[in-house]
Amino acid sequence: MLLPQLPEDVLYHILAYLDHITLSRFSQVCKAVYTFVNRDNVWKSVAKDFLNTGIRRDGSDLYPNIPLKDRVRTAQNWSNGFCNRGVLIRWRKNLLPWLQMDGDVLFLSQAAEIRAHSVRQNGKRILSQPFQSYSGHHGDVCRFVLNNSYLISSGSDGTIVVHSRRSGSQTKLPGHSQEINCLDSRGELIISGSRDTTVKIWTLTSGSSIDTISMFDRVWSIAIDPSLSSFAVGTACCRTTSPLHIWTIERLECVCTLGSDFRHGAGVLDIVFESPFQLLTCGYDTFIRLWDLRLSTQKCVMEWEDPHDSALYCLQTDGNHMMASGSSYYGVVRLWDKRQSQCLQVYELSSQRPSSPVYCLRFNSSHLFAALATSLHSLDFRQSPGSSS
Incomplete structure (x- = not known):
């Protein structure tokens, strides 16, 4: 019997022993x-052993419409630092954008507006x-x-x-006495945190907050866990x-x-929840920390330090x-592999002085987008620098 004539379950079992090079x-x-x-x-x-293929530890797939073979190929560029850089948008005033x-x-938020951009390919440009815009x-x-x-x-108002x-409709919920630094929403729940040292609980249909918690300190970050059983306040x-x-x-x-x-x-x-019992944090202490929230642990189980002792403004994980x-300095974005203690790749996006922090970043299977004080940057990992599209 020839190898292609074997039953499919037997073939799957055999091919599971091959690495990506041998499979190709x-x-x-x-x-x-x-x-x-x-x-x-x-x-x-x-x-599952590569970076950012969309396969999470729980087995779910973030990008089911993209063939896994293509994602593995792109994942090698993430690991090796092969990407094409670009500035998508520039603006004149210094802002604190979010993505x-x-x-x-x-x-992308710019001042009092939130603007929606298509990231599909239009020829060679995004x-x-x-x-569309929201105000x-x-x-x-x-x-x-x-x-x-x-x-x-949430806004400074x-x-x-x-x-x-x-529908395009909007509902305004007044409540905090100072700017609202953070919020999160899952299901019908909205939780906000403010410089006024309070956390407020809302629902999508409520006209006012249903509960208020005093934290006795400025609230910088909030995240609701995926099971909707708890939330974290930074x-x-x-x-x-x-x-x-x-x-x-x-x-x-x-x-x-x-x-x-x-x-x-x-x-x-x-703050980023990876599961109801695991979350990642970063901030002014210059560390990324992984916390285990189970009753038997409830402590930091891993940490990664910024090598330049910089404050870390934002964080995202692929769930694996x-x-x-x-x-906080020079628009530096770092890629980390949790299995390693040192930074995997570093990208300095801003050469201007004074330097700008990376206020927010987001990535999908092929691109990383980073928002600085006056510009939105893109890192394209689909091909090596200089290769044709």
């Missing part, structure tokens, strides 16, 4: 083998002109999140605006000794306070091995 060479044997080897099921065991992505749409604040937008068909923004992306660590607090949603109880060894002012600027962080 084996696919060139004949058309039948090529068709079989290009299946996602063949590449899944290989893809979110939804499929092929990139949302479209820089917005096709409603009397001051600058501080943060915004996407929740299904809603875009929810102390208000929250809930935008319906379908504070400035100026008036309290611990900057990270975990609260239950049902009872609104603080179940644990983490980071008692932080120095004064080493606040948490960004890769992290990307944005530094």
Whole structure:
């Protein structure tokens, strides 16, 4: 019996022992083998060991419409630092922009507006002109999140605006006495945090907050866990000794306070949940930290330090091995492999002085977008620098 004539389950078992190079060479044997080897099921065991292939630790797939073989090829460029850099948009005034992505749409806040840009390829360029904009604040937008068909923004005017992306309607929720530095939303829930030292709980349909929590310190970051059972609050660590607090949603109880060894002012600027029991944080203390929230642990289990001792403004993870962080100086973006203690790749996006922090970054399978004070940058990892599109 020839190898291609073996039952499919036997072939899957055999091919699971091959690495990506051997699989690529084996696919060139004949058309039948090529068709079989290009299946996602063949590449899944290989893809989980690469950076940013979309295969998460829980087995879910972030990019099911992109063949896994292509994602593995692009993942090698992420690891090796092969990319084409570009500046998509520039503006004159210094701003504190924020980013979110939804499929092929990139949302960028600029002053009091949030603009939607298409990131599909148009020839060789990504479209820089917005096709839609959202407004409603009397001051600058501080943060915004996407929740299904809603875009929810908070501003320096102390208000929250809930935008319906379908109907175009908006609902304004006044509540904080000072600027709202952070918010998150999942399901019907909205949680906001402000410089006024309070956290407020809202719903998408409520006209006012349904609960208020005093944190006794400025609130810099908030994240709701994927199971909607708890949320994390990052504070400035100026008036309290611990900057990270975990609260239950049902009872609104603080179940644990983490980071008692932080120095004064080493606040948490960004929080990302990887699971209901694991979250990543970064901030003024110059570290990325992985926290285990299970009752038997409740502590930092891994940490990565910025080699230039820079504050870290933002963070994103692929849910598996890769992290990307944005530094406070010279527009520096760093890629990290959690399996290594040292930074994997570094990109200095700004040569201007004074330097700009990376206020926010987002990535998909092929691109990383970074927002600085006066520009939006793109790193394209689909091919090596100088190669044709």
